[in-house]
Amino acid sequence: MKFSDFKNKVSTIINVDLSSYKEQRVERRINNLIAKNNLKNYEGCLKRLKESKEFQREFLEHMTINTSEFFRNPMNYKHLQEVLFPKLFAKKQKVKIWSAASSNGCEAYTLSIILKELGISPSRYQLKATDIDPSILEEAREGTYSNNALKRVPKDILSKYFTKKDNYYQLDKKIMAPVEFSKLNLLKDSYDKNIDLILCRNVFIYFTKETKEQLTTKLSNSLAKDGILFLGNTEYLLQPEKFNLKKIYNSFYQKI
Numbered sequence: 638m639k640f641s642d643f644k645n646k647v648s649t650i651i652n653v654d655l656s657s658y659k660e661q662r663v664e665r666r667i668n669n670l671i672a673k674n675n676l677k678n679y680e681g682c683l684k685r686l687k688e689s690k691e692f693q694r695e696f697l698e699h700m701t702i703n704t705s706e707f708f709r710n711p712m713n714y715k716h717l718q719e720v721l722f723p724k725l726f727a728k729k730q731k732v733k734i735w736s737a738a739s740s741n742g743c744e745a746y747t748l749s750i751i752l753k754e755l756g757i758s759p760s761r762y763q764l765k766a767t768d769i770d771p772s773i774l775e776e777a778r779e780g781t782y783s784n785n786a787l788k789r790v791p792k793d794i795l796s797k798y799f800t801k802k803d804n805y806y807q808l809d810k811k812i813m814a815p816v817e818f819s820k821l822n823l824l825k826d827s828y829d830k831n832i833d834l835i836l837c838r839n840v841f842i843y844f845t846k847e848t849k850e851q852l853t854t855k856l857s858n859s860l861a862k863d864g865i866l867f868l869g870n871t872e873y874l875l876q877p878e879k880f881n882l883k884k885i886y887n888s889f890y891q892k893i
């Protein structure tokens with residue numbers, strides 16, 4: 638079976654269109670998974686996918702890299718804390734925020750920490766976090782993290798909001814409570830509207846150029862007037878105006 642036929646068949650079994658992801662990477666990861674599970678070939682992989690929900694989960698986890706950390710790219714979070722959030726909350730009574738490929742929650746919880754530090758009550762914002770992978774959302778709801786995810790957390794913040802257990806840290810329930818997690822596939826599902834700040838970080842890197850453009854259009858359409866899109870450090874828009882956006886600082890783009 639050709640890889641292109643395999644990809645088409647996969648999308649009829651699980652709700653993921655692999656053709657939106659960069660081909661070489663997808664092929665490499667699937668071949669790894671096939672070897673790891675002694676499946677011989679694509680037919681074997683499809684058969685296992687049809688038979689086993691557990692394997693479907695493993696397949697999805699293998700395709701989506703979940704790496705995340707608190708305060709990833711600290712300069713950007715500093716700008717959010719010192720400039721963008723104060724402006725936004727001065728202008729609006731209720732602010733809508735969405736972490737669009739949230740992984741294990743580090744990103745959304747970083748925002749919750751910053752808002753707490755700014756003294757902004759959770760009644761003044763809605764903080765949604767979504768991801769395609771249900772197992773990583775379960776982890777996010779637990780709020781337990783290893784050293785690796787915490788290496789950029791300032792010491793005072795670590796001692797204020799985390800409790801050290803054996804070999805991990807538990808995040809304070811007060812920080813976790815404002816974040817609502819749910820499953821959302823950026824490629825297929827529709828997005829909420831009138832959002833003031835969207836974080837879509839370190840996920841575009843896996844998609845083809847066409848898919849990236851389609852998603853950027855969808856994200857821009859979901860922003861409120863003057864809303865802000867916050868991308869990953871290596872993900873910049875060459876022509877932001879094509880999406881009704883303008884660059885305002887590093888990885889931040891504002892709706893025109």
Ligand SMILES: C[S@@+](CC[C@H](N)C(=O)[O-])C[C@H]1O[C@@H](n2cnc3c(N)ncnc32)[C@H](O)[C@@H]1O
Pocket residue numbers: 701702703704705706709737738739740741743744767768769770773821822823824837838839840869
């Ligand atoms: C590398 S993590 C980035 C996490 C976080 N945004 C950050 O920058 O630290 C990429 C996340 O994108 C998610 N993802 C991949 N494809 C997706 C899709 N089609 N829809 C929603 N999330 C997706 C993965 O499950 C993974 O959790």
